[in-house]
Amino acid sequence: MRMKYVLSEVLVGLWRNVTMTIAMIITMAVSLTMLGASGLIYTKVADMKELYFENIQVSIFLNGEVSDEQRADLAARLDADPLISEVTYVNKDEAFKRFQEMFRDSPDLLSAVKADQLPESYRIKLVDPQQYKTISDQYASAEGVDQVVDQSQVLDKIFNLFTAGQNIALAAAVAMAIAALLLVANTIQVAAYSKRREVAVMKLVGASNWFIQAPFVLEAVVAGLFGSLLGLGALVALKKFLFDDALSALQGLFAPVSWGEVFLTFPLMAGVGGVISAVTAWVTLRFYLRV
Amino acid sequence: MTKTYPKASRPSLDNVSVSIDKGEFVFFIGPSGSGKSTIVKMLLHEVTPSKGRVVVNGKDVTSMRSWKRPHFRRSIGCVFQDFRLLPNRTAYENVAFALEVIGKTKAVARRVVPEVLELVGLGGKEHRYPHELSGGEQQRVAVARAFVNRPLILLADEPTGNLDPDTSIEIMRLLDRINRTGTTVVMVTHDSNIVNQMRRRVIEIESGRIVRDQARGVYG
Numbered sequence A: 001m002r003m004k005y006v007l008s009e010v011l012v013g014l015w016r017n018v019t020m021t022i023a024m025i026i027t028m029a030v031s032l033t034m035l036g037a038s039g040l041i042y043t044k045v046a047d048m049k050e051l052y053f054e055n056i057q058v059s060i061f062l063n064g065e066v067s068d069e070q071r072a073d074l075a076a077r078l079d080a081d082p083l084i085s086e087v088t089y090v091n092k093d094e095a096f097k098r099f100q101e102m103f104r105d106s107p108d109l110l111s112a113v114k115a116d117q118l119p120e121s122y123r124i125k126l127v128d129p130q131q132y133k134t135i136s137d138q139y140a141s142a143e144g145v146d147q148v149v150d151q152s153q154v155l156d157k158i159f160n161l162f163t164a165g166q167n168i169a170l171a172a173a174v175a176m177a178i179a180a181l182l183l184v185a186n187t188i189q190v191a192a193y194s195k196r197r198e199v200a201v202m203k204l205v206g207a208s209n210w211f212i213q214a215p216f217v218l219e220a221v222v223a224g225l226f227g228s229l230l231g232l233g234a235l236v237a238l239k240k241f242l243f244d245d246a247l248s249a250l251q252g253l254f255a256p257v258s259w260g261e262v263f264l265t266f267p268l269m270a271g272v273g274g275v276i277s278a279v280t281a282w283v284t285l286r287f288y289l290r291v
Numbered sequence B: 001m002t003k004t005y006p007k008a009s010r011p012s013l014d015n016v017s018v019s020i021d022k023g024e025f026v027f028f029i030g031p032s033g034s035g036k037s038t039i040v041k042m043l044l045h046e047v048t049p050s051k052g053r054v055v056v057n058g059k060d061v062t063s064m065r066s067w068k069r070p071h072f073r074r075s076i077g078c079v080f081q082d083f084r085l086l087p088n089r090t091a092y093e094n095v096a097f098a099l100e101v102i103g104k105t106k107a108v109a110r111r112v113v114p115e116v117l118e119l120v121g122l123g124g125k126e127h128r129y130p131h132e133l134s135g136g137e138q139q140r141v142a143v144a145r146a147f148v149n150r151p152l153i154l155l156a157d158e159p160t161g162n163l164d165p166d167t168s169i170e171i172m173r174l175l176d177r178i179n180r181t182g183t184t185v186v187m188v189t190h191d192s193n194i195v196n197q198m199r200r201r202v203i204e205i206e207s208g209r210i211v212r213d214q215a216r217g218v219y220g
Helices: A002-016 A018-054 A068-080 A092-102 A107-112 A129-140 A151-194 A196-205 A209-246 A259-288 B036-043 B066-073 B091-100 B106-119 B135-147 B165-180 B192-198
Strands: A058-062 A084-090 A121-126 A145-150 B025-029 B076-080 B153-157 B184-188 B201-206 B209-214
Touching: A002 A018, A002 A151, A002 A209, A018 A151, A018 A209, A018 A259, A058 A068, A058 A129, A058 A151, A068 A084, A068 A121, A068 A129, A084 A092, A121 A129, A129 A145, A129 A151, A145 A151, A151 A196, A151 A209, A151 A259, A196 A209, A196 B066, A196 B091, A209 A259, B025 B036, B025 B165, B025 B192, B036 B153, B036 B184, B076 B135, B091 B106, B091 B135, B106 B135, B135 B153, B135 B165, B153 B165, B165 B184, B165 B192
Parallel strands: B025 B184, B025 B201, B076 B153, B153 B184
Antiparallel strands: A058 A121, A058 A145, A084 A121, B201 B209
């Protein structure tokens, strides 16, 4: 009977102040969506780093006038270098083939470049991709080397972009969370005010503190959980419409986001939403009800 | 005991010592600001004394932790000048509410509430709302709510303050009847008529001190 009483009080409370409830749920949902999204970005960046860095290459481009001797010399040095795990030589023909392959959709570009214009190169894989600087310093000044290009530098820029996106999402999540928090506090105050007579009588006849507070706290928690459900919905929509449809052309670039990962953000969102609401409501009641 | 409120120049209660036996009927009288309400608040553990002890039902409540207060309150029924009924609930529901929020089942309420409403003379008016009842009837509902849990003590803080003399006397008869069931009744009042008629123990307080404690007293 007590549980039934508490639950019906929760529903009545949410309904009595329905505009506030909706505002609370929406802010909570936006905040939690941001939180979930930044969580997803975080795991994805980690995934992608692993994926990319595994295949990362440093290219040593040779200049046009490189002699056979210089080439052989360089090859020997690369083979002997303990920092390098794998060396592939790409001659001019192969470079052109790769070029044709990569830009087969752009005939203008293809016709503008002739086979012998592309430099020959050594593609090397590092034992530790972070050691790029050492390699670059060692070989950039070697005889016959034009330049040393590290893919990881380009990638780092991309990853910085992702991390920035993640931080923005996180900042937005925090800002919205503060707004949600204030809304919860306000809603609870209004609820406590509209039930002040009942609360006074309950205190008078000796109802236990948890019994007086539970409906208010649960009201906030229910709103928080609704918010997290909406947040999950928003993330599902984001994956479906943005990631799978609109951005599908870029699929090879991003590590794929699975449904499992999307749904795994729900416990995070529900937990954060529920706990924030409960704590805020409880603290508000401390000040406002003084039970 | 002594109670000094912060920022007060003199104590609200100054070295007051009172002992009320089980089953007694006691009036606290005295002008406004004399410290009567402070005594009521102490009995309810709403305020704690600055010095001294408050013992209620054999339990020292002076140092009682606030989380124990709810359970303690169940042994004390309260009636106030302004009734404090819930306007959107009927007489029956008002009384039942007091039972349900302390964990009694609806079945218990169905058995006990009509009984106590009958006792206070409201039989047949169970389903009226407070605004459909007269002041005296509303106070009867309040008494029923205070008494439904069979408390050891009934605290009445100017229960007749809002009622006309005839109605006041009816309420007093009711409190007297409750007192006869063995419930200690502690009543704070300004109403000299009632005190003079009842001829019960009178404790007069002035400026935080007891100036009179008389077994079968009058208002003075």
